[in-house]
Amino acid sequence: MNSVYLHWFISFALFYGVSSGDPGTDNLLDSEVCFADGFAFGVATASYQIEGAWNVSGKSESIWDRYTHEHPERIFDHNTGDVACGSYYKVKEDVQLMTQLGLSFYRFSMSWPRILPNGLSNYVNEDGIRYYKELLAELRRNHITPVVTMYHWDLPQCLQDLGGWTNPIMAEYFADYARVLLDNFGEQVKIWITFNEPVSFCEGGYGGEDAPGGKSSGFEDYMCGHNVLRAHGMVYRMFDQEYRKKYGGHMGITISFSWLEPATTSLEDRKAAETARQFNFGWFANPIFSKTGDYPPIMRTVIDTNSKRQGFPRSRLPYFTPQEVKMMRGAYDFLGLNHYTTYLVQQGTRKIRNQPSYEDDVNVKIHQKDDWPKTNSSWLRVVPWGFRKALNYVRLNYRNPKVLVTENGVSFEPGLRDTKRVNYIDAYLRSLHAAVYKDGCTVIGYTYWSLMDNFEWTRGFSERFGLYEVDYSSPNLTRTPRLSAKYFTNVAKTGCLPNNFADYTYSRD
Numbered sequence: 001m002n003s004v005y006l007h008w009f010i011s012f013a014l015f016y017g018v019s020s021g022d023p024g025t026d027n028l029l030d031s032e033v034c035f036a037d038g039f040a041f042g043v044a045t046a047s048y049q050i051e052g053a054w055n056v057s058g059k060s061e062s063i064w065d066r067y068t069h070e071h072p073e074r075i076f077d078h079n080t081g082d083v084a085c086g087s088y089y090k091v092k093e094d095v096q097l098m099t100q101l102g103l104s105f106y107r108f109s110m111s112w113p114r115i116l117p118n119g120l121s122n123y124v125n126e127d128g129i130r131y132y133k134e135l136l137a138e139l140r141r142n143h144i145t146p147v148v149t150m151y152h153w154d155l156p157q158c159l160q161d162l163g164g165w166t167n168p169i170m171a172e173y174f175a176d177y178a179r180v181l182l183d184n185f186g187e188q189v190k191i192w193i194t195f196n197e198p199v200s201f202c203e204g205g206y207g208g209e210d211a212p213g214g215k216s217s218g219f220e221d222y223m224c225g226h227n228v229l230r231a232h233g234m235v236y237r238m239f240d241q242e243y244r245k246k247y248g249g250h251m252g253i254t255i256s257f258s259w260l261e262p263a264t265t266s267l268e269d270r271k272a273a274e275t276a277r278q279f280n281f282g283w284f285a286n287p288i289f290s291k292t293g294d295y296p297p298i299m300r301t302v303i304d305t306n307s308k309r310q311g312f313p314r315s316r317l318p319y320f321t322p323q324e325v326k327m328m329r330g331a332y333d334f335l336g337l338n339h340y341t342t343y344l345v346q347q348g349t350r351k352i353r354n355q356p357s358y359e360d361d362v363n364v365k366i367h368q369k370d371d372w373p374k375t376n377s378s379w380l381r382v383v384p385w386g387f388r389k390a391l392n393y394v395r396l397n398y399r400n401p402k403v404l405v406t407e408n409g410v411s412f413e414p415g416l417r418d419t420k421r422v423n424y425i426d427a428y429l430r431s432l433h434a435a436v437y438k439d440g441c442t443v444i445g446y447t448y449w450s451l452m453d454n455f456e457w458t459r460g461f462s463e464r465f466g467l468y469e470v471d472y473s474s475p476n477l478t479r480t481p482r483l484s485a486k487y488f489t490n491v492a493k494t495g496c497l498p499n500n501f502a503d504y505t506y507s508r509d
């Protein structure tokens with residue numbers, strides 16, 4: 001299959017909806033689960049987590065470089081992403097791994113400080129452009145479609161010195177950066193994602209323990225969200241008005257959605273679960289994907305009321321102008337959805353204190369069941385049915401948008417015989433399959449996180465999500481396929497989940 005054809009094929013499957021409907025399994029065994037032709041399988045990574053080469057050939061410092069260097073104590077194993085998987089030096093080798101997996105697309109992110117060392121577009125670092133051009137050319141040679149995230153958390157430190165995402169001017173700077181990406185790569189890249197998981201980097205970064213470590217929950221996190229939403233809207237409109245006719249292509253945003261299930265059937269807990277969904281998923285989904293636009297009404301009411309009671313002269317959740325609401329509403333071609341796990345939600349009992357916090361605003365209690373299988377990440381238990389519920393919630397509440405699952409994955413202990421990972425992927429894919437073919441959700445592809453073990457932010461290298469194991473102590477940073485790589489290859493190549501697990505459960509390799 002040549003790459004032009006493949007590209008047409010994926011765009012067709014992705015954006016004109018052939019994957020929704022009957023996958024044609026009528027004559028197959030009941031237990032045979034197949035995805036329709038054109039349903040795409042891929043893997044994901046992110047620049048800071050895999051590239052290394054943190055200060056090479058003109059790249060400047062990102063907030064994660066600064067944070068891991070200055071606060072080793074905040075990283076579980078005191079590690080940094082200075083070297084990570086060395087992917088900056090391993091373009092051919094990494095693309096070979098994907099070819100072996102038989103994948104149709106690769107989701108990766110571009111590093112803002114590698115491309116614009118001073119954050120601004122008046123100086124473009126040619127080596128940054130060269131590196132991603134090489135990667136894109138190698139993908140093309142191997143018929144793998146690129147899906148590119150513009151921002152997966154590695155903000156140039158010099159922009160953080162201006163307040164980072166809490167500064168309204170960041171929306172303009174992000175649009176300038178996006179323009180550089182579209183001008184340089186628009187010909188090769190047809191599927192763009194503006195941001196990865198704004199809740200994670202706004203809440204985690206400005207309200208919590210992630211870089212830059214703002215610890216200003218209930219305040220700076222909302223400022224960050226506000227500017228990120230404006231930035232997304234501006235870039236989507238710019239893409240739509242200027243680039244789409246030149247290059248074609250599709251643009252969306254990736255939002256994380258853990259399923260939030262009421263802990264009991266009581267009215268309070270059902271209301272609490274819905275509030276939690278609005279504060280997590282709705283925070284970014286409502287302004288872009290809902291019919292009305294703007295923040296979820298419950299966020300608006302709760303934060304306005306709490307701010308008043310705390311004596312603030314204005315709401316801690318900023319207001320959009322009517323023009324901004326309009327700019328963001330409908331600013332998508334697809335929704336990128338990250339889904340890993342499920343939580344149970346109960347009504348909270350928090351009192352409003354003078355010191356604001358996001359947790360006080362949401363005011364729910366969240367836990368996971370003891371008998372849900374554990375993984376190597378404390379926040380992640382295996383709950384496959386939650387995937388189907390999350391997808392259906394999106395279908396019912398946001399007018400069944402085209403969804404690309406941009407991340408789903410799990411961490412387990414090191415080792416190549418990762419039958420638990422095989423089981424996780426298989427169970428989650430069955431749940432996804434039911435959401436699409438039984439319930440009518442429009443899902444166009446599935447992305448496993450991650451291609452290989454990598455730098456897991458504040459968890460360092462201690463959590464491994466890879467289909468390939470990385471040997472961090474070998475000078476080559478050797479990648480070795482796990483059993484799950486063999487399993488996923490089979491799924492990607494046949495479009496079907498295996499009936500028989502023997503190959504993956506009892507294999508000796």
Ligand code: GBH
Pocket residue numbers: 046049196197200204256338340378379407449456465
């Ligand atoms: C994804 O986020 C990220 O997009 C990706 O970069 C990352 O490698 C992948 O997860 C695996 O971790 O420590 O209890 O405070 C998934 C959503 C949101 C999950 C933040 C971890 C922190 C939970 N993440 N969350 S806790």
